[in-house]
Structures are given as structure tokens and as C-alpha cells.
Amino acid sequence: MSSRLRFVAAIGSWLTLWLWPVRVALESDMAAHMTIQVPLLIGIGVFLATGVRSREPHWLADADWLGIPGIVMVVLGTSFWMLPRALDGAVADPLVDAAKFLSLPLLVGLPLGLSWRRMPPLGRAFIWANFIPKLGAIGGLYLAAPTRLCAYYRLDQQAVAGWTLIVLAVVLGTLSFIAAFVGWPARGLRQLSPAAPSIRFPRPYPGR
Amino acid sequence: MMTRGFLPLLAIVAATGIAALAWETDGFRVVTSAGARQLSIERTPRLLPDVRLVDQDGHAFSLSSYEGRPVLVDFIYTRCPTLCGVLGDDFHGVLQLMSGAGAGAQIDLLSISFDPQNDDREALQLYGDRYGAKAPRWRIATLADARDLAALMQSFGVVVIPDGMGGFIHNSAVYLVDARGRLARILDPDSPPQLFADASRVSLP
Numbered sequence: 001m002s003s004r005l006r007f008v009a010a011i012g013s014w015l016t017l018w019l020w021p022v023r024v025a026l027e028s029d030m031a032a033h034m035t036i037q038v039p040l041l042i043g044i045g046v047f048l049a050t051g052v053r054s055r056e057p058h059w060l061a062d063a064d065w066l067g068i069p070g071i072v073m074v075v076l077g078t079s080f081w082m083l084p085r086a087l088d089g090a091v092a093d094p095l096v097d098a099a100k101f102l103s104l105p106l107l108v109g110l111p112l113g114l115s116w117r118r119m120p121p122l123g124r125a126f127i128w129a130n131f132i133p134k135l136g137a138i139g140g141l142y143l144a145a146p147t148r149l150c151a152y153y154r155l156d157q158q159a160v161a162g163w164t165l166i167v168l169a170v171v172l173g174t175l176s177f178i179a180a181f182v183g184w185p186a187r188g189l190r191q192l193s194p195a196a197p198s199i200r201f202p203r204p205y206p207g208r
Numbered sequence: 209m210m211t212r213g214f215l216p217l218l219a220i221v222a223a224t225g226i227a228a229l230a231w232e233t234d235g236f237r238v239v240t241s242a243g244a245r246q247l248s249i250e251r252t253p254r255l256l257p258d259v260r261l262v263d264q265d266g267h268a269f270s271l272s273s274y275e276g277r278p279v280l281v282d283f284i285y286t287r288c289p290t291l292c293g294v295l296g297d298d299f300h301g302v303l304q305l306m307s308g309a310g311a312g313a314q315i316d317l318l319s320i321s322f323d324p325q326n327d328d329r330e331a332l333q334l335y336g337d338r339y340g341a342k343a344p345r346w347r348i349a350t351l352a353d354a355r356d357l358a359a360l361m362q363s364f365g366v367v368v369i370p371d372g373m374g375g376f377i378h379n380s381a382v383y384l385v386d387a388r389g390r391l392a393r394i395l396d397p398d399s400p401p402q403l404f405a406d407a408s409r410v411s412l413p
Contacts, residue, residue, distance in 0.1 A: 063213025069221045076225030088241040149240050151367040
């Protein structure tokens with residue numbers, strides 16, 4: 001796919017998610033908001049990165065040494081939008097929602113797509129292996145909380161969101177375990193697993 | 209080797225990100241919107257709109273008529289099967305504690321229904337009877353004009369969402385309006401003694 005086509009596809013899917021019925025449908029449920037809309041917005045940014053990678057300014061690629069600033073940005077950005085208060089704000093206020101729609105692709109997805117390739121394999125494994133139990137722990141917290149954490153979501157929705165996160169953590173954890181220990185036959189999945197010994201790095205570490 | 213722009217970029221990214229997190233959590237103290245509001249009210253008490261209400265006896269009054277004495281407010285709807293019962297029991301408990309305490313420790317109670325369409329005078333009366341509420345000490349009231357509802361909910365920060373079964377889900381908080389008619393504290397409905405103690409402490413001049 002040409003980089004122009006990728007750019008158009010990214011903008012198109014971004015606008016589709018912003019469309020009123022789609023936005024309301026995904027945000028009216030806590031689990032859909034957290035495990036469908038937010039990951040899709042991040043995914044759009046990652047996809048955008050594949051299109052603009054060739055045009056990334058040299059100084060930026062240089063300064064993003066081993067992908068460290070980029071991945072720090074990703075961790076902080078995802079932490080922000082994991083706060084119940086931020087989710088509430090996105091439902092209550094279209095301006096906060098607009099901030100979410102801009103920051104998740106541009107400040108989380110895009111740096112993730114650009115920095116991931118620059119990260120050393122152990123660094124990728126560290127981030128990935130931290131992310132999975134974090135999902136499960138947050139899911140467990142949602143189930144354990146006796147009260148609602150979000151003013152705009154019901155307690156039963158919170159429980160469904162909690163279970164969804166736990167199931168996601170178990171599935172991702174199992175797949176990653178298999179990929180890390182025995183490798184994965186499928187090429188796409190092998191790329192998902194940072195610790196798989198068979199992974200190939202398209203570019204040498206920058207900064208040389 | 210570390211590259212030249214690395215440390216400045218990392219510093220900018222980390223500082224901006226941590227500042228954003230600190231801002232959104234009021235300095236890492238709250239993670240929920242309810243917690244944030246509780247903290248903000250505690251710091252700066254808020255003025256409330258002077259809406260007209262009608263109580264279980266059909267008596268009309270305005271919110272400002274409480275000025276000069278503190279009042280504990282909760283939000284209910286009389287068909288509520290769950291939470292409002294807890295709130296009702298809490299106020300009932302506060303009422304009993306007050307009758308045990310001296311005359312100086314009197315606090316008015318006000319339960320406002322956010323469902324003026326369904327909660328007529330009879331419904332309010334039934335709800336009041338269930339918990340032994342007697343006006344004017346404990347008024348069960350709703351808005352005289354349903355158009356004031358949005359403004360009132362907004363000023364108290366009450367969020368009401370449908371529960372998917374014809375009812376509502378709403379904040380489970382008790383609101384303390386001080387003698388100057390300002391929303392001064394958002395209290396957790398933990399237990400009547402706690403509620404009574406919090407209210408008495410805040411309402412001291």
C-alpha cells in the first residue's frame with residue numbers, strides 16, 4: 001500500500017470512529033470504550049506510522065534513542081486515558097473526547113509505531129510483559145471495586161469491562177508465552193512477540 | 209552511544225506526561241470524577257441556583273429558604289429499588305441521632321427527587337412515610353418546575369443515567385449545604401454517625 005493510501009485509510013477510519021452514531025455506540029459501554037475504541041485509535045496511529053516512517057525527520061529519529069522517549073510517551077499516554085476520570089470526561093464533554101481522539105493516535109499510536117522498531121528486543125519484551133499483567137490487574141480492580149469508578153457507567157458495565165480486560169490479559173499472555181518459548185509458525189504473530197528469537201529487525205539501532 | 213537530542217526529548221516527554229497525569233489526578237490524589245469533585249468543593253464551596261421545590265405536604269419553598277442553617281441534601285427517585293433505600297436509611301439514622309443530641313445540633317434534611325414526572329405529592333409522601341420523614345425537619349421534595357432540573361443537577365454535580373430497566377442510576381453521595389447556602393461538602397453515605405459528625409463539624413461557624 002502506498003504511503004498516501006495508508007494516510008487516507010488512517011484518516012478515514014479516524015473520521016468513522018468520530019461519527020456520532022459510532023462514537024456513541026462505542027462510548028455507551030465501558031468495555032467497548034476501553035477495549036475497542038481506545039485500541040482502535042491507538043492502532044490508527046500505529047498504522048499512520050507505517051505511512052510516515054520514511055518521512056520522519058532525521059533529528060527526531062536520532063533523538064528517539066533506542067525508542068526510549070517514544071515508549072515513555074506511550075506508557076504515560078495510555079496511563080492517562082486509563083484513569084476513570086479521563087474516561088468520564090470523554091463521555092461528558094465533547095472537547096475532552098476530541099482531546100482523546102487526537103492524543104491517542106498522535107501521542108500514543110504514532111510514537112509506538114515509530115519507536116518500536118528502534119527498541120532492543122529485551123526492551124520490547126519488558127514493555128510487552130509489563131503491559132499484559134497491568135491489563136489483568138486493572139480488570140481485577142474493576143471487579144473488586146464495590147462502587148462505580150465512572151459516573152457514566154453502571155456497576156454491571158464495570159464488571160463486564162473488568163472481565164473483558166482479564167480475558168484479554170489471559171489470551172495475550174498465553175499467546176505471548178507460546179511465542180516467546182516455542183516460537184510461532186505464523187509470521188504475523190511472530191512479529192507480535194518481542195521475545196521470539198526468530199524476530200528480525202528491519203533497521204539497525206539508530207544513533208550510530 | 210547516547211544521541212545528542214535524546215536527553216532533551218526524553219525530558220520534555222516525561223515532564224509533559226507526568227504534568228498531565230498530575231493535573232488529571234489533582235496531584236495524584238484522585239482517579240475518579242466523583243473524587244475530583246469532592247476535593248474541588250471542599251476547597252471552594254459553590255453557589256447553588258435558587259430553585260423552587262414542592263415537598264411531601266404540597267408546601268412550596270425555595271432552596272434559599274434554608275439560608276442561615278446547614279442542610280444535608282440527597283438525591284432520590286421514589287421508585288428506586290436500591291440506592292435510595294440506603295440513602296433513606298442514612299437520613300433516618302441521622303434524624304434519630306439528632307433527637308438524642310441537644311437542641312443546638314439540629315440539621316435540616318432534604319431529599320430531592322430528580323424524577324418530577326413520576327414523583328407527585330403522593331409518591332413523595334409514601335417515600336417519606338417509609339423512613340419517618342416529617343416536613344419541615346426532613347423534606348421529601350421535587351422541583352416545582354421540571355425545567356430547573358438540569359441546572360440543579362449540574363450545580364450539585366449529580367449524574368443520572370438510565371439503568372436499562374426503567375429506573376435510574378445516580379451518585380450515592382450526601383451533599384452538605386452550609387448556612388450561607390453554598391454547597392460546602394460532598395460526603396460519602398458511610399454511616400449515619402459519620403454523616404452526622406461530618407455535618408456537625410462543617411456546620412460549626
